[in-house]
Amino acid sequence: MSEAPLDQVHLEPQYATARQQAETAALGMWVFLATEVLFFGGMLFAYTYLRATFPEGFAEAARETHVVIGTINTVVLLTSSFTMAWAVHAAEHDRRRATALLLAATALLGLLFLGLKGLEYYKEWQEGVVPGLNFHKDGPNAHVAAMFYYLYFMLTGVHGVHVTIGIGLVALMAVRAWRGGFSARYFTPVEVTGLYWHFVDLVWIFLYPLIYLAGRSGP
Amino acid sequence: MTTATFTGKAEQPTRGAQASYLTAEGFTLRSWLLTKDHKRIAILYTISITLFFFVGGAAATLIRFNLVTPPGLFQPDTYNRLFTMHGIVMVWFFLIPSIPTTMGNFLIPLMIGAKDLAFPRLNLLSWYLFVIAGVLGLVAIFAGGVDTGWTFYTPFSTMYSNGYVVLALAAVFVSGFSSILTGLNFIVSIHRLRAPGLTWYRLPVFCWSNYATALILVLATPILAITLALVAVERLLKVGIFDPALGGDPLLFQHLFWFYSHPAVYIMILPGFGVISEIVPCFARKPLFGYKFVVWSSIAIAGIGFFVWAHHMFVAGISLYAGLVFSLLSYIIAVPSAIKVFNWTATLHKGWISFDAPMLYALGFIGLFTIGGLTGLFVANLAFDVHATDTYFVVAHFHYIMVGGMVSAYFGGLHYWWPKITGRLYPEWWARIAAILIFFGFNLTFFPQFILGYLGMQRRYASYPPEFQIWNVLSSAGASILAVGYALPLFYLGWSLWRGKKAGPNPWAATGLEWRTPSPPPPHNFDVTPTVTRPPYQYRPDPEPQDV
Amino acid sequence: MxxxxxxxxxxxxxxxxxxxxxxxxxxxxxxxxxxxxxxxxxxxxxxxxxxxxxxxxxxxxxxxxGPVLARVAAGAGLFWLAILFSLAATDYLARNDAATGNFSLPTGREGSR
Incomplete structure (x- = not known):
């Protein structure tokens, strides 16, 4: 955070200074992210336990995920995190137009991620690996594959909801930045939105090896 | 700023025309529904949870009606829905929000000398989420109910139950986010908004214990939320990871559920500890004995509370070794709880004790919580738990803590801070009568259940062998006394809103920043941010710092 | 600017x-x-x-x-997740145990004990 004096215009009555308010907002987001760690953690625990119990079945099912789309999506999301961090940097240095453009780029990369994710879901529907709705697998490990894909859809689905919310927030920030709402003296909302966006990326960093890379090296 | 004096005769500020939070924003419904004032949001919460308290209470009444005769009055299916409704409503719509969202919301900013919580909009959002959750829950109940019990155990909840399970799950899911936002607000506010001079060790214990509660709210609730979401999808699509028929593991559900729900029982008692730690020094006119031990035992309970969850699963098929580990850890958590009881007792020693209604509730709390806590040690013991699991012994144990403890603390706190919240005094004698009725009614209701459980009566059955009838009749008789005790405050507190005597800023001559502002407080609590120069509870030698 | x-x-x-x-x-x-x-x-x-x-x-x-508190918050999230994983492991790692006759899911490995 730069040491420039902050704007008092946005100061709420419960704060003594704008800096106190800005730091409190960031802290609030960090506490929320701690909550989010556990929100995803419940599913990750289920994944860990089931994978440890059925290693072969999980490897078999994971091998059939769309690793190309998954990898491209990983790159897309990491790049969006980069543009987001850059946007915060630009806001901090009072480059308002750049902030808006970089935020817009972040939101667009998020949309690209969702589009690719949708394509992947569509392919999976056609392959018949959607448990409960369209699942046509047989063999001794079919029930394990069903559990794998159930967790796959829950994990990526909940992550997708987070991406969607993130896109909304980032787009809103882009509009506000374009209208000149932020400056080096007031950019807390951009910073806090950035934290959220990076968290969404962090979740994907762990989902990527768990979903797409398991069982690739053969049985 | 007024300066409170020992005699409690401090006067309202001379500019008596200054508007309080009740009047400043106007009287319209809109001004209440869109308010960002933590005090008004606390009032909104109080109204909501009072409603749910009586909904859950109605279910409890019907349960006790049913159990008067061995065959039971209701069909077993109806009975299942009744106790489920009682459990879900009381746990998630009364006990968990009870003290934090009402007194916590109202008092934490006052106690830390702040003008509001850190995120007022989030606070209002939290109430709206609670209302949405409440409506979902009520729809589930009145559409036909749920028969899973409040624990939603799989595979019954996912495959066999024929109630409105998904709706109830959605209700609890949404209420979870309401809790998380409240907890987040408390943690951040207590860290960042304390008044000058208000160091951590000058913080009232009420703030500490709500802080400890908030830690649990923020770190445990998300696990519940995601687990219930998994259950809901499993029920809707008949695929999942909890049903053994699908290859899953029901114990996986139980691990995740109790990872939240055991810490959640500390959500349902820690704020009570905070209230009692405020009331006891005030009515014994002594500083709280062992302040640091009391605050750190709160934090310890919040922490250790996460290490004991599988003691709910001793007979569910977990590994014997895990059972040993969790049994041992469960004993450890009794230590900080006992520290608190010892400290309250030591505070009473040689105190100038007065028996006003809040103190009666507090004394009741200490006794009932001690019984509840000690019987908790019984059931933490592996061998005894095999005998007591799913019997009325367990029911009595947790009601002693949650009802005897938390509800007593809730009523104690409500009376103690009523003058601050409303600006009116409640009728003392009526309040004492209610407190005593509740204490005796409670014991008559729940003590027989220890005996029933020990004799082997299982919980969650609509009928029972005839030899248990005498104890059940006693319990139901107690419940009717309890019902009167709980209904009384509704009348006399309601009456006091219009007819009660005006309360000064500090009717109890208590310490603490909340008593240094008018009753009811102005919209932004303090005209001048107060400065704190000494530790809390300085009732001796002179009660209230005059050096403000 | x-x-x-x-x-x-x-x-x-x-x-x-x-x-x-x-x-x-x-x-x-x-x-x-x-x-x-x-x-x-x-x-x-x-x-x-x-x-x-x-x-x-x-x-x-x-x-x-940033402030230390942010690190504490982030660390708390991870630490609490670690509690879930490690303490539940006391159950799962000791679950299929011939001495106590305690078996949960059929994994096909029970016979090898």
Whole structure:
């Protein structure tokens, strides 16, 4: 955070200074992210336990995920995190137009991620690996594959909801930045939105090896 | 700023025309529904949870009606829905929000000398989420109910139950986010908004214990939320990871559920500890004995509370070794709880004790919580738990803590801070009568259940062998006394809103920043941010710092 | 107010390097996934993920330049998750136990004990 004096215009009555308010907002987001760690953690625990119990079945099912789309999506999301961090940097240095453009780029990369994710879901529907709705697998490990894909859809689905919310927030920030709402003296909302966006990326960093890379090296 | 004096005769500020939070924003419904004032949001919460308290209470009444005769009055299916409704409503719509969202919301900013919580909009959002959750829950109940019990155990909840399970799950899911936002607000506010001079060790214990509660709210609730979401999808699509028929593991559900729900029982008692730690020094006119031990035992309970969850699963098929580990850890958590009881007792020693209604509730709390806590040690013991699991012994144990403890603390706190919240005094004698009725009614209701459980009566059955009838009749008789005790405050507190005597800023001559502002407080609590120069509870030698 | 409308400007070097490192790690973990490492495969994959997460947290989110409390909050999330994993493991690792006759899921491995 730069040491420039902050704007008092946005100061709420419960704060003594704008800096106190800005730091409190960031802290609030960090506490929320701690909550989010556990929100995803419940599913990750289920994944860990089931994978440890059925290693072969999980490897078999994971091998059939769309690793190309998954990898491209990983790159897309990491790049969006980069543009987001850059946007915060630009806001901090009072480059308002750049902030808006970089935020817009972040939101667009998020949309690209969702589009690719949708394509992947569509392919999976056609392959018949959607448990409960369209699942046509047989063999001794079919029930394990069903559990794998159930967790796959829950994990990526909940992550997708987070991406969607993130896109909304980032787009809103882009509009506000374009209208000149932020400056080096007031950019807390951009910073806090950035934290959220990076968290969404962090979740994907762990989902990527768990979903797409398991069982690739053969049985 | 007024300066409170020992005699409690401090006067309202001379500019008596200054508007309080009740009047400043106007009287319209809109001004209440869109308010960002933590005090008004606390009032909104109080109204909501009072409603749910009586909904859950109605279910409890019907349960006790049913159990008067061995065959039971209701069909077993109806009975299942009744106790489920009682459990879900009381746990998630009364006990968990009870003290934090009402007194916590109202008092934490006052106690830390702040003008509001850190995120007022989030606070209002939290109430709206609670209302949405409440409506979902009520729809589930009145559409036909749920028969899973409040624990939603799989595979019954996912495959066999024929109630409105998904709706109830959605209700609890949404209420979870309401809790998380409240907890987040408390943690951040207590860290960042304390008044000058208000160091951590000058913080009232009420703030500490709500802080400890908030830690649990923020770190445990998300696990519940995601687990219930998994259950809901499993029920809707008949695929999942909890049903053994699908290859899953029901114990996986139980691990995740109790990872939240055991810490959640500390959500349902820690704020009570905070209230009692405020009331006891005030009515014994002594500083709280062992302040640091009391605050750190709160934090310890919040922490250790996460290490004991599988003691709910001793007979569910977990590994014997895990059972040993969790049994041992469960004993450890009794230590900080006992520290608190010892400290309250030591505070009473040689105190100038007065028996006003809040103190009666507090004394009741200490006794009932001690019984509840000690019987908790019984059931933490592996061998005894095999005998007591799913019997009325367990029911009595947790009601002693949650009802005897938390509800007593809730009523104690409500009376103690009523003058601050409303600006009116409640009728003392009526309040004492209610407190005593509740204490005796409670014991008559729940003590027989220890005996029933020990004799082997299982919980969650609509009928029972005839030899248990005498104890059940006693319990139901107690419940009717309890019902009167709980209904009384509704009348006399309601009456006091219009007819009660005006309360000064500090009717109890208590310490603490909340008593240094008018009753009811102005919209932004303090005209001048107060400065704190000494530790809390300085009732001796002179009660209230005059050096403000 | 220098360059309020001066286009994107040049991204800070640290951010670019972080981004490139992240992409490199993606390539590395993808490549290693096809190498038969046996049980070490998942360990390696998660270790690389942890390094990536560390880069994001440190250089994008600037966790270690902010207030200490933010670090405590982030650490608490991870610590509490660790409680869930480790204490539940006391059950799952000791579950299929011939001495107590305690078996949960049919994994096909019970007979080998």
């Amino acid at each position: 220098r360059g309020a409308d001066a286009g994107l400007g040049r991204p800070p070097r640290a951010l670019v390097l972080t981004w490139l490192a992240l992409l490199g790690l993606v390539a590395l973990t993808l490549g290693l996934a096809y190498v038969p490492l046996g049980r070490m495969g998942i360990v390696v994959a998660l270790a690389i993920a942890a390094v990536k997460a560390g880069l994001v947290v440190t250089l994008f989110m600037k966790l270690f330049r």
